[in-house]
Amino acid sequence: GESVGLHLPTLSVQEGDNSIINCAYSNSASDYFIWYKQESGKGPQFIIDIRSNMDKRQGQRVTVLLNKTVKHLSLQIAATQPGDSAVYFCAENIPDDKIIFGKGTRLHILP
Amino acid sequence: ETGVTQSPTHLIKTRGQQVTLRCSSQSGHNTVSWYQQALGQGPQFIFQYYREEENGRGNFPPRFSGLQFPNYSSELNVNALELDDSALYLCASSRLESNEKLFFGSGTQLSVL
Numbered sequence: 001g002e003s004v005g006l007h008l009p010t011l012s013v014q015e016g017d018n019s020i021i022n023c024a025y026s027n028s029a030s031d032y033f034i035w036y037k038q039e040s041g042k043g044p045q046f047i048i049d050i051r052s053n054m055d056k057r058q059g060q061r062v063t064v065l066l067n068k069t070v071k072h073l074s075l076q077i078a079a080t081q082p083g084d085s086a087v088y089f090c091a092e093n094i095p096d097d098k099i100i101f102g103k104g105t106r107l108h109i110l111p
Numbered sequence: 112e113t114g115v116t117q118s119p120t121h122l123i124k125t126r127g128q129q130v131t132l133r134c135s136s137q138s139g140h141n142t143v144s145w146y147q148q149a150l151g152q153g154p155q156f157i158f159q160y161y162r163e164e165e166n167g168r169g170n171f172p173p174r175f176s177g178l179q180f181p182n183y184s185s186e187l188n189v190n191a192l193e194l195d196d197s198a199l200y201l202c203a204s205s206r207l208e209s210n211e212k213l214f215f216g217s218g219t220q221l222s223v224l
Contacts, residue, residue, distance in 0.1 A: 099156065
């Protein structure tokens with residue numbers, strides 16, 4: 001079965017506010033984690049990744065936090081914009097080097 | 112755009128039929144992975160191909176099979192289609208040396224009636 005999941009299926013955020021999307025994983029041997037964004041009618045698009053020897057990584061307007069103690073991953077999006085509306089998936093690289101996805105969180109931007 | 116193209120974009124089949132889905136990898140990529148994404152779910156790993164051989168498989172029955180060609184393009188074949196096979200089928204290419212960075216196509220939406 002899946003070892004990656006999400007706490008909330010839908011998240012509504014006011015435009016301009018920060019968004020935080022959470023993810024729990026269960027495979028303690030996973031060494032690499034990725035966040036993907038999927039817009040309607042498109043395939044998943046890579047956003048940011050983090051290796052298990054790190055606890056934080058920043059990109060442009062996005063930050064990923066990894067807490068290995070509680071097997072928790074989060075994606076923070078600063079100053080959320082209408083173009084951020086999408087489904088966000090966390091994924092993990094399990095020990096045989098296959099990428100396994102969680103169920104996803106839909107991010108809805110309120111005007 | 113990722114450079115990964117899939118065809119067709121949409122397909123309707125009836126139960127029991129067979130289907131072939133196609134994928135062209137991004138230039139420079141030597142590995143292709145196929146995923147099945149049911150409505151409202153995350154992509155489920157079907158299998159991966161490297162150097163024209165299967166390099167890992169998820170929890171899918173043998174009626175799901177694939178091919179990778181010398182030019183790194185790929186096919187996904189599904190025999191004896193079932194209603195539950197209705198889903199978006201995603202192809203992702205990568206380089207084995209950096210296997211984690213998957214580049215996805217837009218998928219083929221398969222409907223089985």
